[in-house]
Amino acid sequence: MPHVLVLNASYEPLGVVPLRRALVLVLENKAICLEESGAFMHSETVTVPAPSVVRLKRFVRVPYRGPVPLTRRALFARDGGRCMYCGGVATSVDHVIPRSRGGQHAWDNVVASCRRCNHTKADRHLVEIGWRLRHKPAPPTGLAWRIIGTGHRDPRWLPYLQPYGAEDAMARIDGISA
Incomplete structure (x- = not known):
């Protein structure tokens, strides 16, 4: 509908x-x-x-209303549906600092990623594998994000x-x- x-x-x-x-x-x-x-x-x-x-x-x-809620759909919208590591089509969510190592489930620690990069990174820090993010993750701002x-x-x-x-x-x- x-x-x-x-x-x-x-x-x-x-x-x-x-x-x-x-x-x-x-x-x-x-x-x-x-x-x-x-x-x-x-x-x-x-x-x-x-x-x-x-x-x-x-x-x-x-x-x-407070900050924009962190949802999978909003995360993919923020990252443009692209993997923040390689630029491919994103299909999963990854924590930059793994939750197993104290990372939080927050806008500045969660990025969209492709399955291959997510699997390769696993529970390691970016420094350990020599990767860099394409953009620094940050919470989206503005009323439009609530709609979009x-x-x-x-x-x-x-x-x-x-x-x-x-x-x-x-x-x-x-x-x-x-």
């Missing part, structure tokens, strides 16, 4: 909801459709264009996410699907 970007009344991205939930918001006059997906939803008497982006009519106060990290995306969302750091994130995700 397609997903829809929900914006606050101030155009701040709030999250991604299923199409059905977005239609309920629009039909109950709680949200305005800003972008249509091109598809139509049919009932017995009404045909409604399916939204891609909706904006709430009333401002919703959102409490502080879900894995749902639509090119029509980009203009609404650009002020929140989406250009780099969307480019990285497009690199994954290529």
Whole structure:
């Protein structure tokens, strides 16, 4: 089922909801459709264009959400779906400082890697095998990462996410699907 970007009344991205939930918001006059997906939803008497982006009519106060959660999908988005050791297609997650040697499961210690590099590195430090990371791992920043990290995306969302750091994130995700 397609997903829809929900914006606050101030155009701040709030999250991604299923199409059905977005239609309920629009039909109950709680949200305005800003972008249509091109598809139509049919009932017995009404045909409604399916939204891609909706904006709430009333401002919703959102409490502080903290850092972006570390998920496999968000990690692959941050690293562009590429192995941080060799640049190949990433298929697994690796801890730079192995957990068996005291490494933490945190953004600055976890990278995407291909199976071969992950197996070769095993539980050793990079210095021991003479490897270097292509980029220093760091937590992603910006509201756009909360949306993009879900894995749902639509090119029509980009203009609404650009002020929140989406250009780099969307480019990285497009690199994954290529």
